Amino acid sequence: MKIIILAVLIFLILLLLYVWYHRRAVKPGFSSQQQVTPPENSIAETSLPQSSVYSMPGRLLTSRVDIIVRPVPPSSSFVKPIQTTTPSSSTSQSSVFPEIESQLRELAKIAWTTEKSFQNPQFLLDFRDFVRIATPAQVVEVLIRHAERVTPGFQVPRMVPRVLVTQTPFAAGMFEEDEEGWVTIKLSTDFFQDQLAAQAILAHEVCHYILSNSGIRKSNFELNERYTDLCMFVCGFGEIFLAGYKRQPAQNDYRPGHRLGYLTDAEYQFAHQYVIQLRQSKEILPPTELDVLKKQLLQLLYSDESSCERNIEAERKRSPHKSELELYRDAISRLERDRRR
Secondary structure, three states: OHHHHHHHHHHHHHHHHHHHHHHHHOOOOOOHHHEEOOOOOOOOOOOOOOEEEEOOOOOEEEOOOOEEEOOOOOOOOOOOOOOOOOOOOOOOOOOOOHHHHHHHHHHHHHHOOOOHHHHOOOOOOOHHHHOOOOOHHHHHHHHHHHHHHHOOOOOOOOOOOEEEEEOOOOOOEEEEEOOOOOEEEEEEHHHHOOHHHHHHHHHHHHHHHHHHHOOOOOOOHHHHHHHHHHHHHHOOOHHHHHHHOEEOOEOOOOEOOEEOOOOOHHHHHHHHHHHHHHHHHOOOOOOOHHHHHHHHHHHHOOOOHHHHHHHHHHHHHHOOOOOHHHHHHHHHHHHHHHHHO
């Protein structure tokens, strides 16, 4: 009888241990044993000549919640504080990322070429500017209109492209341009409910649209994507992108994390700071009206500088009291009038 009682007690103890272990093993949360990481180069480059897939390789697939998760290092934060103060000297950060600095200056010299670029007091768009925006298409329109104001040197398209929220496997967003020039921007349904992430993705895709329309496209796929990322900062989209490109996973409600883009966190922060510094330093100034008139006269005279000098000297003899600006205007008017005869 004692043997039977002992056996029953042992059985009950084992049963309780099994139930306790099983309940602990199925506790809700992200399970590291159920994560499968696909190969790093598993994203195929699209065959369309003018298409872009905006995403990051090495996604983390968590089978428990059945969604694609962009992994974020545990030590990083969702939105880093955006520092708007500039370095004390123009060369204080110049050696940190010289290639990015050079590429930003290259884009800025094209984009900020007229006085119109500096007439708008608001260079940086803020995510609060989108509080009353209801659709991705409206986000795209706000981005395009802002780029028109601050980057007149780019050929910013007037038309708002078709914007679709759809399934885009292995991509957060896509830019597509067909053979007839019709443009479609796609936003992944995975990011549609995340307003800040959606705005960051659309900022990148809009820059594809702007650069493509401006005839600026690099032959190397990754280099082209990096230029597109940098274009966001030149267009004043920097704070929009930094507010939404990265987020930590939230383990309590299964919300996935993500990390978008083709540059490192430090490179993004440098690009943001450098562009603000460049705007405030006025190193890249738009041409004056006199510079514009000189260039116009030179074009009318087929780049013959000596002929330009002779024409201005002739105008000066006719009107010695006039300013240089007035002399160039008179010379251009006289040439255009003579050619119409």
